[in-house]
Amino acid sequence: MTLHLTLSLAAGGYHPGAPSPATPDAAALRAMARAAELAKLDAVLLGMPIPGCRKTMQLDPLPLLGSMIGITQRIGLAASWTIDFTEPFHVARVFATLDHLCYGRTAWFADMFDTEPLLPLIGKPRETADLATYCERAGEFIAVVKKLWDSWEDEGFALDKASGMFADPDHVHPINHVGRFFNVRGPLNVPRPPQGMPPLLLHDPADAPSRRFVATTADIVLTDSVTLERYEELRTLAAGHDIRVLTNLLCILGETEAAAKDRAAAFDSPEPSSGCACFVGTPAQLVALFADCVCDGFNLLPAVVPNDVELLLDGAIPLAQRAGLVRLDYAGNTLREHLGLRRPRSQYAAERID
């Protein structure tokens, strides 16, 4: 089994003490996405909020993802979009569009539980104060997005020039969703995404009830835990639903162990007290940690960009490839193929057969 590796990209970097950039340098971020593709990573993740990490001076991850589509060919492109202050129709439409534009390489990170700083900017209270209701709304939101993606079966995009049938009405479905939080008629006005459903990423939450929700809903779970117990718990909770579990890992790298430690010590702020594990060491030591991975892989968070990105991609990845831990080249074209996740059938197609 080879490990799945994703790279989180943000201006400045993911260490709270990383230097703050003066401008949102989109060109530099695009160059790093290309480098990650040369290193054959599964995906880059944009706009990932990590507890304890700085969130200022960041581009909206959706236009940023868009700008990477035309300059990459194979690597997956994931972006976060909080479910708290938007509508399922927007999310479904934007990610379906992005997935079409890049021929099936996108993923949606549904940002949850950590949107307090946005409240005054939106000027509306969050609709749900308690956690159970919050999860219920999140579940409904995601279910509606999936229904909208499914609203066009593959056969719906008929394109039969001879008969003049562009869309086959028998295979395009209004979803007529009436729920506690959302009423959405549908169908979507974008044909079914190339991946059927772009994979859904969710953060592994701290409490058990939310964790069950995440494990049964996500395609990829990002966890701050490094233990086998947590991995097994998530797999058990997923109850047969196929998920990939990636461990968030903040990386402070150096050519030598001493150099890495010096870099770590030089930060003004301490490493994040809450949040993910922090690795300090050489690329070779990081690869040794890869070899002991207890889950499906890692979401790598470079402490400082581009420094740690370069040491990761030029230093650690070739070593990991030589050790047979990660792929030497892409075998497929879509992100689902990279992850070994099957392309789902439309729920409306399945219903008819049943």
Next chain:
Amino acid sequence: MSAQMHLGLFIYPAGHHIAAWRHRAVDPTTIAGIDYYRRAAQAAERGRFDLFFVGDMLAAREKDGRVVREGGLNNIDSISITSALSAVTECLGLVATLSTTYNEPYYIAERFASLDHISNGRAGWNIITTANDDAAYNFGQKSHMEKTRRYERAKEFVDICTELWNGSDQSIDHRGRFFSVRGALRLPRPPQGWPVMFQAGGSPAGVEFAAMVAEAIFAAQSRLDEARIYRDAVKRRMAKYGRSPDTLKVLPGLSPIVASTEQEAKHKEAELDELILPAVGVWMLSEQMQFRLYDYALDARLPSDAIRASGQAFSPRVVSLMDRADREGLTVRDCATLVAKSRSHGTFAGTVEGLVDHMQLWQESGGCDGFNIMPAWFPDELDVFVDHVVPELQRRGLFRTDYTGTTLRDHLGLPYPE
């Protein structure tokens, strides 16, 4: 010599003609991938176009609860397309359409600021208020918001966005009728100050809104006399808001079919028109008029009296079509074909010289400041325009031979906001 004209390229899946996807030169399987959009954007940039324009709809094309079989596809998400093009073009302006009715100002301000940064100052925002019930049903509403209220909301929405862009990292504290927003944009000021503000509505409320905030208008005008009246009216109204008429460019849609002879162009046009299925034209007409024409015979006269009696607030383009139908005795089929060909925008079929004469006449007699070009099908008809029409415009001194600036504001000759 009057000022040079401005050209936009309005992209559409397959083409602006409703039957474009059936044309032998079009591969409709490609219409959602980056290669389709990149190909068109790079052609537009080769032709030194000011901008690339993407529309937005928030509902599928449907009739009685079913997707329209012959109906084609409207634009997929515009901000995604323009963002993707930002990295594969250098100078071309990138205009995306987003609704003020179904979004929150903070998100939109952040999204356009990001697009402007990513594209180094090439972003434009076509501000729409989304008037169809079908969209309302996708956002938990029972019907679309009433027009006056929609435009009031739009005005407050835009005010918040400009405050955020102006302030950049400075906090704003806005409490209004529709929104309260406290905080700062988490980005530096966009390179253009703001994205260029576009507007497209032709109703009285739309004209008022345009006079207040728009820097460019994508107008639906197919007759020169009406276009002049419209442009004069908007520009005159700008004084009320302390704005100079030069700070607004009016770009009507124009869907050309060009060939080396008049006869050949008409033949190309007829060949495409033959691919229109009557059902789709009648559907488009019924949607535009908010009047069910499905039960009327195709070859009967357009029932314009009954349509007028239905009491809808018709858009200027619908009024114009009904007047024309009365004048010329057009049938339902004739009107359906007209709408299906161009969605009521201007059309032209003829030679390069004829088209350039037409464009020159419109511009020099005050009908417009340029055009939003709507190729009948992609990419061939765009290439014909870029390779044959643009050089003739340039030869006559009507259009730039190269970019002289790098931002969309530079191309359009618009001031940078203070």
